[in-house]
Amino acid sequence: MSFLNQALSVALDRRQALLAELHAQGTDCYRLFHGSQEGAAGLTIDRYGPQLLIQSFHESLASDVVPGLIDTVQRHLGLELLPVYNDRSGGNSRIDRQDSVFQASEAALQDGVGHEGGLKYRVRARHAGQDPLLFLDLRNARSWVRQHSAGKSVLNLFAYTCGVGLSAAAGGAREVCNLDFAEGNLAVGRENGTLNPQLPPMQFIQSDYFPAIRQLAGLPVTARRGQKLPAYPRLLPRQYDLVLLDPPAWAKSAFGTVDLWRDYQSLLKPALLATAEDGVLICCNNLAKVPIDEWQEQVLRCAEKAGRPVREWQVIRPADDFPSLDNQPPLKTLVLQF
Ligand SMILES: C[S@@+](CC[C@H](N)C(=O)[O-])C[C@H]1O[C@@H](n2cnc3c(N)ncnc32)[C@H](O)[C@@H]1O
The missing domain is CATH 3.30.750.80 (RNA methyltransferase domain (HRMD) like)
Incomplete structure (x- = not known):
């Protein structure tokens, strides 16, 4: 062998x-x-x-x-x-x-259906993007959302194929909104909704994160330095009971740069402000080189500075199909309760 x-x-x-x-x-x-x-x-x-x-x-x-x-x-x-x-x-x-x-x-190579907690998910072994359509290390976070979303309004940021949104809908959320700038990813999210017709319909917003979250948070929308502001969907300021923030490690757009290594705060601050006073914000960081202790400290400090001190917090770890010898799995998830 x-x-x-x-x-x-x-x-x-x-x-x-x-x-x-x-x-x-x-x-x-x-x-x-x-x-x-x-x-x-x-x-x-x-x-x-x-x-x-x-x-x-x-x-x-x-x-x-x-x-x-x-x-x-x-x-x-x-x-x-x-x-x-x-x-x-x-x-x-x-x-x-x-x-x-x-x-x-x-x-x-045909489209298939995978299952998680009885829910159906579109699976496709090869497609235009790089990653499989469902991130498996986020399973425990999806399960947490499902258990804690009854009656809540839920905002799924960087929604990708809307797995977290689907879990919230299955958990009895009163409203689920998935936000991503990639129409192709949201299209799979729509397919996931269709595969589970017993669930209430979800909402989908195709928008860049920065203008969308800044409008929801009641902050001004700004362009990158020296650039003209591209068009973006208009949203009214509002807060959600449960917000999930799971950005990619790095992505650049006309509105700003997602950079989990150098600047988590500029993603986190508006997401904090778009979370209800007594709500929950679940935030993730999938960059392996960021140690959980340092990141957690940074997150709690940012919340304090934004006037949204955290009452309680908890770490969600990936399940044991993602073993971690040094107890430092790349995907770190923090549940912040206000
Ligand atoms: C790591 S995936 C998020 C995984 C997702 N939370 C899940 O549950 O599967 C990153 C997503 O962020 C989206 N994205 C990247 N930059 C963005 C931006 N500036 N605004 C909106 N979406 C963005 C990509 O289209 C992609 O769907």
């Missing part, structure tokens, strides 16, 4: 109890191998419902390795899945669409 297969077997054995628990909850989307912490940095293996997604980030897998990995997973799970190997090690981390190493079947 190859070293990789051995490491994978250990990882699968380690997950037995977790997978049984997840299956019992109606969840079939999870990480099976988290390479950076389980012996093969730059390799991840995830199940997305019927699909098995293998991704390499640092170097391509040799062609004879992939079938062995698929076989090991299928034997452990006692399931036949539809495998897709995406090599993201090339320039710019884009998926190698030539797919020279491993040919995925047509069925594996």
Whole structure:
């Protein structure tokens, strides 16, 4: 047995109890191998419902390795899945669409449905974007939102495919608003809504974060230095009971720069002001090099300065399919109660 297969077997054995628990909850989307912490940095293996997604980030897998990995997973799970190997090690981390190493079947490349907590999510092993349509390390945060959104108005910022919004709707939120500037991502969010017709409809705002959140917070909208202000959807100032702020590590737009390393505050401050007086703000930071203690201190200080001191806070950690040897998982999530 190859070293990789051995490491994978250990990882699968380690997950037995977790997978049984997840299956019992109606969840079939999870990480099976988290390479950076389980012996093969730059390799991840995830199940997305019927699909098995293998991704390499640092170097391509040799062609004879992939079938062995698929076989090991299928034997452990006692399931036949539809495998897709995406090599993201090339320039710019884009998926190698030539797919020279491993040919995925047509069925594996079709749209599928994955489940989390009984909810249905669109899964698509290859698409125009880089990342899978559901971020698995955010599962515990989605579950928290589902348990705490009954009767609340919920604002899902940087909504991507609206997984958090869907969880809030399933938790009985009175109103769910998903905000993202990428229409393609919101379109998948709409599909996720359609896949769960038992839930009340969600709202979608396609807008850059900065003008939208600044309007909601009652702050003036500003352009980047020396630039003309591009058009943006108009919103009235208002606050939400539960706000989720899960920005990408870095993104530049005409209105400003999302930069979790240098400037979390300019994202956080308006989000604080758009959260109700006795509301909850859940904020995330997925940058591995930011230690949780430092970031937490920064967040609490920023809230204090913004006149929104935090009454209680709690950390949500990714589940055990994202093991962390040093107890410092890249995705950090803080629940702030006011
Ligand atoms: C890391 S994903 C967020 C994950 C999401 N919270 C979830 O639950 O899956 C980042 C998202 O931010 C969006 N985005 C990046 N910069 C933005 C900006 N300036 N304004 C609005 N959305 C932005 C991207 O389109 C993408 O959907």
